[in-house]
Amino acid sequence: NAGVTQTPKFQVLKTGQSMTLQCAQDMNHEYMSWYRQDPGMGLRLIHYSVGAGITDQGEVPNGYNVSRSTTEDFPLRLLSAAPSQTSVYFCASRGDSSATGQYFGPGTRLTVT
Amino acid sequence: DAKTTQPPSMDCAEGRAANLPCNHSTISGNEYVYWYRQIHSQGPQYIIHGLKNNETNEMASLIITEDRKSSTLILPHATLRDTAVYYCIVRGTGANNLFFGTGTRLTVIP
Numbered sequence: 307n308a309g310v311t312q313t314p315k316f317q318v319l320k321t322g323q324s325m326t327l328q329c330a331q332d333m334n335h336e337y338m339s340w341y342r343q344d345p346g347m348g349l350r351l352i353h354y355s356v357g358a359g360i361t362d363q364g365e366v367p368n369g370y371n372v373s374r375s376t377t378e379d380f381p382l383r384l385l386s387a388a389p390s391q392t393s394v395y396f397c398a399s400r401g402d403s404s405a406t407g408q409y410f411g412p413g414t415r416l417t418v419t
Numbered sequence: 420d421a422k423t424t425q426p427p428s429m430d431c432a433e434g435r436a437a438n439l440p441c442n443h444s445t446i447s448g449n450e451y452v453y454w455y456r457q458i459h460s461q462g463p464q465y466i467i468h469g470l471k472n473n474e475t476n477e478m479a480s481l482i483i484t485e486d487r488k489s490s491t492l493i494l495p496h497a498t499l500r501d502t503a504v505y506y507c508i509v510r511g512t513g514a515n516n517l518f519f520g521t522g523t524r525l526t527v528i529p
């Protein structure tokens with residue numbers, strides 16, 4: 307299994323541009339989520355999904371959209387990039403049992419100028 | 420979800436056991452204790468979790484006190500590759516978020 311994969315690894319955007327961060331997992335996990343990590347800080351939840359067709363907001367959802375059309379994929383869309391969205395973005399997934407641990411992707415490092 | 424308290428940093432000699440403490444005095448009955456680590460610039464890595472009983476896997480052991488108000492993650496023979504930030508997280512089965520604090524920065528010294 308490849309686990310959780312994310313693309314791209316690095317991205318530079320100008321203020322106002324939009325883009326989609328891709329996340330895929332091949333473990334047939336129902337639960338997927340997106341976090342952001344700012345320098346020297348812990349991770350904060352942006353959006354999550356408990357299954358295909360179901361999404362919900364996390365702690366810091368403003369400026370981001372998500373969709374979950376398949377079990378495998380959970381893309382994160384930045385609608386109009388702002389410098390405050392400069393961060394490292396991590397996607398994670400876990401199995402059906404809500405007690406299991408989450409598996410994280412390698413991250414996307416986004417800079418907005 | 421209950422908050423956790425961890426020391427900001429610890430050192431451990433290579434080959435020795437690393438014991439990382441975590442206080443979670445407000446933990447409730449259905450909340451699990453999870454440990455993750457983050458090696459520089461990489462995604463967090465799940466290590467282990469437990470509810471009441473001590474747990475062991477190929478990476479580490481988790482010791483939870485009888486009153487469940489604290490726990491210790493044990494890396495039995497620390498290597499240089501174990502240098503990372505270790506996060507102790509408490510989460511109920513119905514919660515969807517993991518509240519990452521600032522964790523403990525473990526440095527394994529040759």
